[in-house]
Amino acid sequence: MNSLIDIMQLTTEEIDSLIDTANDIIAKPEKYAQACRGKKLATLFFEPSTRTRLSFEAAMYELGGNVLGFSEAQSSSASKGESVSDTARTVSCYADIIAMRHPKEGAPLVASMRATVPVINAGDGGHNHPTQTLADLLTIQREKGRLSGMTVGLCGDLKFGRTVHSLIAAMSRYQDVRFVLISPEELTVPDYVKTEILEPKGIDYQEVRDLEAALPELDILYMTRVQRERFFNEADYVRLKDTYILTPDKLDGAKQDLCIMHPLPRVNEISVAVDDDPRACYFKQVLNGKYIRMSLILKLLEVHVS
Ligand code: CP
Numbered sequence: 001m002n003s004l005i006d007i008m009q010l011t012t013e014e015i016d017s018l019i020d021t022a023n024d025i026i027a028k029p030e031k032y033a034q035a036c037r038g039k040k041l042a043t044l045f046f047e048p049s050t051r052t053r054l055s056f057e058a059a060m061y062e063l064g065g066n067v068l069g070f071s072e073a074q075s076s077s078a079s080k081g082e083s084v085s086d087t088a089r090t091v092s093c094y095a096d097i098i099a100m101r102h103p104k105e106g107a108p109l110v111a112s113m114r115a116t117v118p119v120i121n122a123g124d125g126g127h128n129h130p131t132q133t134l135a136d137l138l139t140i141q142r143e144k145g146r147l148s149g150m151t152v153g154l155c156g157d158l159k160f161g162r163t164v165h166s167l168i169a170a171m172s173r174y175q176d177v178r179f180v181l182i183s184p185e186e187l188t189v190p191d192y193v194k195t196e197i198l199e200p201k202g203i204d205y206q207e208v209r210d211l212e213a214a215l216p217e218l219d220i221l222y223m224t225r226v227q228r229e230r231f232f233n234e235a236d237y238v239r240l241k242d243t244y245i246l247t248p249d250k251l252d253g254a255k256q257d258l259c260i261m262h263p264l265p266r267v268n269e270i271s272v273a274v275d276d277d278p279r280a281c282y283f284k285q286v287l288n289g290k291y292i293r294m295s296l297i298l299k300l301l302e303v304h305v306s
Contacts (some may be wrong), residue, residue: 002300003112007130007166012173014299017140021295022288025125028097029062035305042095043069044087045122046078046102050262051286052122052131058276063303068095088115097141097301099131118300123208126227129181131296132263134167135289140220142288143281148175151217155182155244155270156224157249158189163263164224165189170198170276179206180214184243186236187226211244215254221246223262223269247271251279261285 004010025032039059046051049071058065070076078087083104088111091098098119100108105125112119123129141147152171157163158181166191171177179198181189188207198205208214215221226241245268246260262270262282274280291303298305 004130004296004300005109005112005119006128007133007170014136015137015170016297017018018134018292018299019141019147021298022138022291025291032063032305034064035303036060036063036301039065039097039301040095041065041067041297042091042098042102043067044091044098045069045071047123048072049101049271051289052101053204055290056122056293058290059297062290062292063297078270084110085114087111088119092116097297120296120300123162126162128166129162130166131293132163132168132289134296135162135285136163136167136261136263137170138288138292139261139281139285140259147171148177150219151178151180152220152222153180153182153214153218154222154224155211157187157226158183158224159187160227161224161245164222166194167222168193172197172201172203180218181205181207182209182211182244184209184240186240194215197261212253214252215233215250219255220261222260225265225267225269242268244269245271246274248273248277251277254279264299
């Protein structure tokens, strides 16, 4: 594998190895401080980002490498009509590895077919966000000590939330994981998630509307933002955006070792009053995102640190 477009390209053994390396980076950061000296990462972001772009950049700096790129399509020659393929081929002349976010599903895949360096999908439309999933898996492993044997609740916009689709795909390969899919009727997971991932593997899942009723059985609660940018109709967004708001009182019936996650950014889905609850893990997720991206960069650049 020399590009990462979809989390399913990685075997569970490869995911476990990326997590092991990330944990080693967390324990011994000095060991990795010069690992990518002389290497360059290009961040090509055709869509807004705070965490993904900056964590990729911080990751490369902390590995001793350098970073170049752009943070909006308007400041690149895409605004003059240049194709994703030509952009990828061009940037391959300047950088050793590319992280690309694009509003069009499949754009990073197209880029990887023309680039001569590894391409990492940093989010493509409502489709996939594999490095967020790696950050999520590292967080779950660090918080729960395992990736198997748990009930995972996913709540909010399960239709357009690309992080949800990637996380379900990844976790469905671990033993004894069941899913509670909590969403309004209009924002349920796409059919392919059920017919191509959950049902063929015989994975236990329920689709429900009521967050509070579902909470007591959950080991993980993964909240998501209603994805305004993917709606065709503003009125539908306004009607659905505040369907679920997690507040401290709603957590009364939840497990004491519940892990509350959110890929962020949040809008109203989690009250800031929840941030002080020891079960709130979403800012740990942010930090873990940097470490797992360091681990991934090392893997794709085939840099071995001993
Ligand atoms: N989680 C995530 O992808 O955040 P950004 O959109 O800020 O990168």
